[in-house]
Amino acid sequence: MDRRLSIAVVDDEDSVRVALRRLCHAYGMGASAFASVEQLFVALDGMTFDCLVLDAHMPGYGGVDAQAWLRECGISIPAVIITGRDDDELRSRSRAVGAYACLSKPIVADVLFGAIRSAVRAGPPEAIAGTADLDESTVSR
Numbered sequence: 001m002d003r004r005l006s007i008a009v010v011d012d013e014d015s016v017r018v019a020l021r022r023l024c025h026a027y028g029m030g031a032s033a034f035a036s037v038e039q040l041f042v043a044l045d046g047m048t049f050d051c052l053v054l055d056a057h058m059p060g061y062g063g064v065d066a067q068a069w070l071r072e073c074g075i076s077i078p079a080v081i082i083t084g085r086d087d088d089e090l091r092s093r094s095r096a097v098g099a100y101a102c103l104s105k106p107i108v109a110d111v112l113f114g115a116i117r118s119a120v121r122a123g124p125p126e127a128i129a130g131t132a133d134l135d136e137s138t139v140s141r
Contacts, residue, residue, distance in 0.1 A: 005029045005120060006048065010040050010063065011055040011082070020053060020107075027113045037061035049077055051116045056083035056090055056102070064090070067125070068097040076124030080115045082107055098125025 007029050009020045017033040024031035032047065034040045038060060040052070054063025061069070063081045070077060081094045086104040094102040100119035103112060 005050040005116070007031045007051050007053060007116060008040055008043070008049040009033045009053045010037055010066070012036060012058040016055070023109055037066040040066065044075065050120050052077050052079040053112070053116070054079055054081050056081050057085060064093050064097055064099070067099055071098055071125055078119035078122065078125065080112065080119055
């Protein structure tokens, strides 16, 4: 990938947003951080992103809900779901809405950025719906 990727980080925890934004910059990616899905939706009116990193559990819309809404609106942006409460149902729901991977916190940086790069290479969610169970052990690094 020759150009700098633009990543949207959405997490209601300030410390997580700051850390992930800084990590994106350290990995050579641009990043914008949002405290809620609603803030992301407003930003999408004038900004474009190559990939979304969405916290699964936030007040209001969670990451899986956000990805589902975006797909329903015809907005195709590759996404990686992150969660502190990992379970099989969440992984299944994440796949069903086209998320490339569902990763558990604490996030391993190389795994996250491998998932982001792989998600961007894979393309829009419609192209990856129904993929195999992708998690920390299956994402290329």
